[in-house]
């Protein structure tokens with residue numbers, strides 16, 4: 001092997017693997033460095049394991065609560081070890097698939113830590129590799145709060161929770177972004193007592209405020225305890241439990257605490273001429289944003305950074321794109337909203353919790369906010385409409401199948417005033 005490549009890529013998460021596979025597909029000579037497991041955070045400690053566990057949680061919930069539909073599942077129970085094993089199997093299968101794709105595409109994979117020397121040189125394992133282009137896609141790590149450092153037993157990061165082989169009886173989750181909300185839903189479904197502490201005024205603070213309020217109502221009905229506008233002052237570690245001191249004077253006891261307080265870009269040499277994409281670039285920390293950045297860089301396919309969908313998984317899903325109502329000046333926009341229960345399909349499915357809200361300016365959709373079963377796929381239709389700059393009239397002219405959640409889009413638009 002001569003050590004000269006078209007692309008040298010560091011990191012094999014969504015940013016790195018998309019860049020590598022895209023470059024290799026047009027015949028470029030690619031070398032990829034990964035110091036840990038192939039697939040990065042998304043595949044090994046993020047999107048995929050959480051969604052696999054969440055699916056088990058949703059099925060369990062649905063089975064246990066299906067007497068309304070004439071289905072009785074007495075003694076419905078979980079075997080958490082088997083759930084954890086299925087999660088591992090899904091992750092392993094996808095990782096093996098990715099490794100096969102690298103092999104079939106002729107990508108040279110070096111399983112070691114790499115260091116950027118200059119804009120055309122990467123050093124790894126005592127060798128220098130010359131690359132026409134270097135892409136650093138080295139990702140991010142859980143934020144550490146001073147005085148509340150992870151000990152991986154009582155003070156946990158999302159990595160630790162994904163490694164549970166036994167469930168705790170109770171947990172305090174600090175932070176209610178997507179990760180905090182998803183873990184609350186998973187653990188509560190499995191019978192863990194969950195308390196969420198959020199420093200902002202509302203749960204899911206990055207969402208439209210009406211969506212946040214809806215999530216708060218859902219949490220109340222699901223008996224997930226939460227405090228908003230409250231910070232954590234101290235975590236006292238006892239032998240096998242924690243005491244979490246919060247700013248309203250309360251002390252919450254639990255078996256452990258999960259800090260879901262954001263992620264920070266991993267450290268990497270900042271060198272002119274090197275491209276930094278994905279979580280390390282420090283803007284939007286989402287897998288699909290990372291892979292679109294890779295496509296933009298390697299295949300020259302641009303994308304609209306203002307039209308990046310956000311999804312929080314679980315029952316019901318929460319999804320949004322574009323402007324939130326609190327971002328818009330009063331009187332400059334139109335708003336249409338429906339409860340999801342207005343849709344025949346939600347009645348058929350007994351999935352009545354949720355809402356859809358569409359915000360319009362100058363006759364075009366500028367924001368969409370959905371809490372519903374299938375919200376992730378539903379939202380994508382509006383992302384396409386927004387990307388294509390369809391007018392409200394053009395969207396109203398679309399024929400939506402019945403009964404579906406999609407016809408909520410038409411229902412909503414017809415209510416625009």
Ligand SMILES: Cc1cc2nc3c(=O)[nH]c(=O)nc-3n(C[C@H](O)[C@H](O)[C@H](O)COP(=O)(O)OP(=O)(O)OC[C@H]3O[C@@H](n4cnc5c(N)ncnc54)[C@H](O)[C@@H]3O)c2cc1C
Nearest residue numbers: 011013014015035040041042046114139278279285286287
């Ligand atoms: C619990 C959780 C759930 C999530 N769920 C979702 C979701 O549902 N949807 C979504 O869009 N996003 C989700 N995310 C975020 C998503 O995982 C990240 O946005 C995504 O992984 C970023 O991809 P990346 O390629 O930038 O970096 P990463 O996936 O972090 O990959 C970076 C890779 O670089 C390697 N690396 C670092 N330094 C070096 C070095 N010097 N040499 C060699 N290798 C190196 C690392 O080992 C790592 O494998 C979730 C994250 C978490 C933690």
